[in-house]
Amino acid sequence: MPYSETAHYHVVAEFLSTLSNIRGGLGTLFVPFLPAMRLPDVDLRGKQAIVTGANSGIGFESAKELAKMGARVILACRNAERGEQARREIAQAARVEWQKWGARDLKRVDILINNAGSVSNVLTKTRDGLEYAYQSNHIAHVLLTLLLINREYLAPDARIINVSSIAFFSCPPMDEHNTDSSDIMVNHREGDNLPWDTIVKIYDRSKASQAVWSMTLQRKLAGSEKWKDTVVQVCHPGIVQSSMINQPTGLGGATGSGVDAFKRFVGMVGMSNEQGAVVPVWLATAEEPGQPDLRGLYWDR
Structure with a gap:
């Protein structure tokens, strides 16, 4: 049963949200001392999966695990060269291929992991006029998912796993004026270096959008006869030592005491990409998260 919009009074919802944030934060501190999580032994032969951002990080490890389970995996990558390199690295585990979208007819998609x-x-603005992180973290996944649904490429019992972040708990209330960070774009010119607090704010909003949309999508699909068996989940995979930390155009190029402290924190408690992939892959393959009363939820490692 997906989250109900009227399950709690606003003050109760805020209290529960605060508790979740505290629990998640404390849990992060203990990750280095906990045993590694393991995935169930699942046979995915005959299944097809799409993983976005599959050329590196959590996406790469998720694609590799699904391939090991026997799934036919499509690596949805922005960069063809990096996608081909990822394919070669994963090919020893199972059949994985890179092709341009639309180069062949898709079979039905059983698993979609929106990770990029x-x-x-x-x-930075995209050619659609949207803030870059908002489009890549959220809007692009909305478009991909809806295209698969509307063109009936998605299996009726498919699982849609959206990777969000615990960071969205820090996001202030959002509305039509700030969800896409247009309020920030008004006060900055394209190409301006952004201060640390603004970088965080944009990222948090994009991940909050991903979480809210996931729950809304589950409610919509649950009310449709055709898609009532589709499972939508959203998750925080954990604090991961991903390549985003060091990318020159990302946090690697940011300066200031805030970003330095964050990098030190990730260095102390961050987990490997392999462990970061466990939660989305578990949600995509295990029996428990497919139960009707556990659909449309936010899962924290």
Whole structure:
């Protein structure tokens, strides 16, 4: 049963949200002392999966695990060269291929992991006029998912796993004026270097959008006869030592005491990409998260 919009009074919802944030934060501190999580032994032969951002990080490890389970995996990558390199590295585990979208007919998609994400230290607009991180972290996944649904490429019992972040708990209330960070774009010119607090604010909003949309999508699909068996989940995979930390156009190019402290924190408690992939892959393959009363939820490692 997906989250109900009227399950709690506003003050109760805020209290529960605060408790979740505290629990998640404390849990992060203990990750280095906890045993590694393991995935169930699942046979995915005959299944097809799409993983976005599959050329590196959590996306790469998720694609590799799904391939090991026997799934046919499509690596949805922005960069063809990096996608081909990822394919070669994963090919020893199972059949994985890179092809341009639309180069062949798709079979039905059983698993969709919307993982691709980015963070930018300069204000960048896409050709659609949207803030870059908002589009890559959220809007692009909305478009991909809806295209698969509307064109009926998605299996009726498919699982849609959206990778968000515990960071969205720090996000202030959002509305039509700030969800896409247009309020920030008004005060900065494209190409401006962004201060640390603004970088965080943009990222948090994009991940909050991903979480809210996931729950809304589950409610919509649950009310449709055709898609009532589709499972939508959103998750925080954990604090991961991903490549985003050092990318020159991302946090690697940001300066200031805030970003330095964050990098030190990630260095102390951050987990490997392999462990970061466990939660989304578990949600995509295990029996428990497919139960009707556990659909449309936010899962924290």
